[in-house]
Amino acid sequence: MGQEKIIVCSWNVNSIRARISTFKEWIKEKKPDVILLQEIKARNEAFPYQDLAEFNYNIIVNGQKSYNGVAIMSKYPISDVQTSFGKTEEEIPQARYIEGWINFKNKGLRVASVYAPNGNPVGTEKYKYKLDWLKVFTKYAQKKIEEEELFLFGGDFNICPYKIDTANENMVEDDAIYQEEVKYIYKKILNYGYFDAFRCLNENQPGFTYWDYGQAFSNNLGVRIDHFLLSSYAMDKCDKVYVDIEQRKKNKPSDHAPLIAEFSF
């Protein structure tokens, strides 16, 4: 009868294998229903399924050697899996996208794990690749919102959209995450009808999700570049979004902290 709570998390783990022990501790603590992973840095066959078997997740992986790689872990069955989002070649050589339908108790939710290119330094081929990738992604986002589903994108967008999302504008003014044309793309996606779930529910908090290795975290020189973008139908069910900053304090942490969203169905 009562409302069903669902916890969906997104985390750029910066290598799933290097992070496996803290990742397992975190799962025990937060007990997420759905986990969207980015930068797993492993081929599909190198994903540590055995280490995670005790948690009984359904797991889908879009990995590659050395770099990038995304995955989705779900307590509920996953169907309708897709790893590409456009017709062009841009996203094919790099594993940066995976989506699936999460089936739970006659209800459901479509989720996607997104890892947009970094794009530094600005003005290089890498930056062009980022813009091209984001253009294809934007088109797909527009198509998806028209399907009027309970849908969300979660992941590392490598976009710091507003001034409030950075500790210091001087720190990022030359960075590919803070270029006007990149921020414009983010706002364009929102204009299609997506809700920036963290910002909707936490108006005045910075919500940093990334701090560079070194002294950045102790000085809180962070940026908010990981996001949940929700369709209105998903936003309607979202109660809370927060950054699990405790994970950034651990030994050998990822440089990103997890983003956690709670839903009531």
Next chain:
DNA sequence: ATGGCTTTCTACGAAAGA
């Protein structure tokens, strides 16, 4: 930060990350 950290790879330095 001009990666000053961190991870990966048929590795012992280079590439990539943001």
